[in-house]
Amino acid sequence: MKKQPLLEVRDLKTRFSTETGLVTAVDGVCFQIYSGETVGLVGESGCGKSVTSLSILRLFGKHSGTRLEGKILFEERDLLTVPLDEIQTIRGNKISMIFQDPMTSLNPVYTVGDQIAESIVLHQKLDRKQALAKAVTMLELVGIPSPESRIHDYPHQLSGGMRQRVMIAMGLACQPKLLIADEPTTALDVTIQAQILELMQKLQCELNMGIILITHDLGVVAEVCDRVLVMYLGQIVEECPVEVLFDNPLHPYTCGLIRSIPSMATNRREELHVIAGMVPSLYHVPAGCHFAPRCPYADAQCGNPPELVTIDAEHKVRCWHPGARASGERRLA
Amino acid sequence: MDIAANAILKKKTNFLESIRRNIVVRRFMSNRLAVTGCALLTIIFLMAIFAPLLATQPPLEMKVTDRLKAPSAAYWFGTDEFGRDVYSRVVHGSRISISVGLSVVVISSVLGLVLGLYSAYYRHLDNLIMRVVDGLMAFPAVLLAIAIMAALGPKVENVIISISVVYIPTVARTVRSAALVVREQTYIEAIQALGGKPWRIIWRHIAPNCMSPLIVQATFIFAYAVIIEASLSFLGAGTPPPQPSWGNILSDGRTLIRQAWWIMVFPGIAIVMTVLGLNLIGDGLRDLLDPHTNKAKS
Ligand SMILES: Nc1ncnc2c1ncn2[C@@H]1O[C@H](COP(=O)(O)OP(=O)(O)O)[C@@H](O)[C@H]1O
Ligand SMILES: [Mg+2]
Numbered sequence: 001m002k003k004q005p006l007l008e009v010r011d012l013k014t015r016f017s018t019e020t021g022l023v024t025a026v027d028g029v030c031f032q033i034y035s036g037e038t039v040g041l042v043g044e045s046g047c048g049k050s051v052t053s054l055s056i057l058r059l060f061g062k063h064s065g066t067r068l069e070g071k072i073l074f075e076e077r078d079l080l081t082v083p084l085d086e087i088q089t090i091r092g093n094k095i096s097m098i099f100q101d102p103m104t105s106l107n108p109v110y111t112v113g114d115q116i117a118e119s120i121v122l123h124q125k126l127d128r129k130q131a132l133a134k135a136v137t138m139l140e141l142v143g144i145p146s147p148e149s150r151i152h153d154y155p156h157q158l159s160g161g162m163r164q165r166v167m168i169a170m171g172l173a174c175q176p177k178l179l180i181a182d183e184p185t186t187a188l189d190v191t192i193q194a195q196i197l198e199l200m201q202k203l204q205c206e207l208n209m210g211i212i213l214i215t216h217d218l219g220v221v222a223e224v225c226d227r228v229l230v231m232y233l234g235q236i237v238e239e240c241p242v243e244v245l246f247d248n249p250l251h252p253y254t255c256g257l258i259r260s261i262p263s264m265a266t267n268r269r270e271e272l273h274v275i276a277g278m279v280p281s282l283y284h285v286p287a288g289c290h291f292a293p294r295c296p297y298a299d300a301q302c303g304n305p306p307e308l309v310t311i312d313a314e315h316k317v318r319c320w321h322p323g324a325r326a327s328g329e330r331r332l333a
Numbered sequence: 334m335d336i337a338a339n340a341i342l343k344k345k346t347n348f349l350e351s352i353r354r355n356i357v358v359r360r361f362m363s364n365r366l367a368v369t370g371c372a373l374l375t376i377i378f379l380m381a382i383f384a385p386l387l388a389t390q391p392p393l394e395m396k397v398t399d400r401l402k403a404p405s406a407a408y409w410f411g412t413d414e415f416g417r418d419v420y421s422r423v424v425h426g427s428r429i430s431i432s433v434g435l436s437v438v439v440i441s442s443v444l445g446l447v448l449g450l451y452s453a454y455y456r457h458l459d460n461l462i463m464r465v466v467d468g469l470m471a472f473p474a475v476l477l478a479i480a481i482m483a484a485l486g487p488k489v490e491n492v493i494i495s496i497s498v499v500y501i502p503t504v505a506r507t508v509r510s511a512a513l514v515v516r517e518q519t520y521i522e523a524i525q526a527l528g529g530k531p532w533r534i535i536w537r538h539i540a541p542n543c544m545s546p547l548i549v550q551a552t553f554i555f556a557y558a559v560i561i562e563a564s565l566s567f568l569g570a571g572t573p574p575p576q577p578s579w580g581n582i583l584s585d586g587r588t589l590i591r592q593a594w595w596i597m598v599f600p601g602i603a604i605v606m607t608v609l610g611l612n613l614i615g616d617g618l619r620d621l622l623d624p625h626t627n628k629a630k631s
Contacts, residue, residue, distance in 0.1 A: 057526060059522065059525055059526055064456075085530070088528045088529070088530055089528060090528070091525070091526055091527060091528035092526060092527030092528035092529075093528055096526070096527070097523075097526040097527075098523075099519055099522065099523055099526075101519055104518060104519040104520060105519045105520050105523045106520055106523075107520040107524070107538055107541075107542070108520075108542070109541045109542055110541075118524070118527075118529075118537070119524075119527045122527060122528045122529055122530075122533075123528060167523070170523075170527060171527070
């Protein structure tokens with residue numbers, strides 16, 4: 001029997017109308033998330049990771065000229081068609097989101113306790129006292145010492161790691177089924193980063209949440225993800241379990257990403273691998289394979305847009321020459 | 334749990350109080366000019382509150398035998414051409430200035446806040462509201478106030494309405510520009526992602542972060558309202574006589590300035606004290622609340 005996915009995104013397209021014209025930031029993204037798993041969404045800056053996550057919760061103002069197409073199925077409903085006030089009862093309650101920069105994600109005029117309480121009373125009929133008491137238990141859950149006194153602190157009195165813990169407490173206060181974490185550790189230093197990831201994993205076990213972890217750090221992916229989606233210029237170019245990603249990457253872009261991870265083992269004088277070229281602007285998306293202009297194996301066929309094809313049960317890739325790295329290297333040898 | 338939560342609440346208020354006492358009040362108090370402003374304004378407020386006790390004569394009582402008397406022990410600020418005691422009239426006039434000023438501040442702040450916040454949050458309202466605001470702001474303040482008074486008729490309530498209309502656009506502008514900045518902050522996006530409804534986001538999360546510029550502006554609007562009320566009354570389009578207001582006392586004295594300088598000098602001093610006090614407070618608050626000027630000074 002096939003498991004029912006928690007969230008299924010089908011052919012999501014997000015377009016912005018800007019002064020210079022219509023840009024497609026997310027171009028036909030499809031994926032599924034199951035309860036209890038962590039899916040990594042990786043890719044260079046500007047490839048549309050944040051826009052994808054914002055699209056799931058429709059976090060674009062009604063009048064900002066954003067066009068969303070496709071289907072986002074969650075609990076048998078299409079989030080793109082439910083009315084906005086219903087979305088508001090889902091946000092923070094069933095699907096939560098935490099943001100990259102914990103330094104600016106908390107309102108400076110309220111204490112930490114008040115802000116967590118706020119995230120609770122948005123969805124639960126509790127009075128202030130009860131909500132504050134719950135805020136204390138949430139702070140305890142996310143591992144903040146002496147939570148009874150911490151709830152009186154203002155955000156500026158906390159360190160970055162502490163603030164991110166508070167954000168997690170706010171996001172998880174209503175025990176959501178899905179957590180979208182948009183680069184939750186990018187702004188933190190490495191030791192704190194590990195603590196936050198560990199905390200997220202622990203809470204995931206307790207609540208059996210699905211997590212979408214957006215990052216550009218493959219080290220983080222290797223650490224915590226079960227499956228990985230690799231994004232390039234608004235499209236998913238490769239999807240596979242995390243072990244496969246590192247053992248047998250098929251898309252040349254994925255190979256490039258993996259090769260550009262600095263490693264302790266490599267010779268220090270050896271130069272880091274750099275993917276040639278720049279990410280093209282969304283206004284000049286290449287006609288065929290989006291990656292072709294930067295791809296060492298591109299040929300005439302790559303002028304046609306490739307489909308996301310299934311290589312085996314859990315491995316999908318959008319490339320005319322999947323696995324070209326291996327053969328290319330053999331050719332060189 | 335209930336007791337614990339109670340303790341938390343109590344502790345919180347104490348905490349807030351101690352913060353206020355420590356940082357804000359102390360820094361405000363270290364600003365000598367602002368403290369002077371507070372002292373001036375306190376004098377005027379006490380005068381307004383205790384006017385009936387402070388006045389030595391009923392302000393409307395005419396003593397035909399004592400017309401145009403110079404300041405003396407009996408008439409501290411002298412008398413006017415109807416033999417009314419200028420001191421008592423100035424003391425009572427403070428009530429008009431203060432009540433008009435306060436009402437204008439409250440009305441224009443509240444309405445300006447609503448307009449500013451909503452036009453910042455709902456961009457389709459923005460164009461509409463801001464064009465009306467631009468239109469109103471194109472008129473010189475006093476001229477617009479006179480035009481509205483002419484339409485409504487001379488009554489103290491109408492003075493309040495007309496000056497409020499003049500300053501609502503200014504407040505709306507200030508609040509809007511502050512709210513546009515706040516609206517783009519990550520914490521607003523975060524509260525949206527947590528499921529905050531628009532009205533709650535606007536009032537609980539955006540509004541408190543727009544208060545500093547509004548508070549500073551409110552003190553200046555208070556000062557302008559006092560001046561415009563006096564100007565309107567001076568021009569005969571404001572507080573109707575015989576009710577004493579600083580503006581119409583000035584107006585009564587203007588033809589007699591050569592014989593009886595005291596009729597104009599004392600209400601003039603009262604206006605200067607009030608406006609100066611408010612401006613000093615406003616400057617102090619601006620230094621305190623606006624991080625940019627803070628940096629420049631230290
Ligand atoms: N509101 C918007 N209007 C126009 N373009 C946008 C908007 N938001 C994002 N974009 C564009 O969409 C692309 C993807 O952005 P984003 O998802 O934030 O990238 P990242 O993968 O680094 O999170 C970027 O090129 C960005 O310029
Ligand atoms: Mg991003």
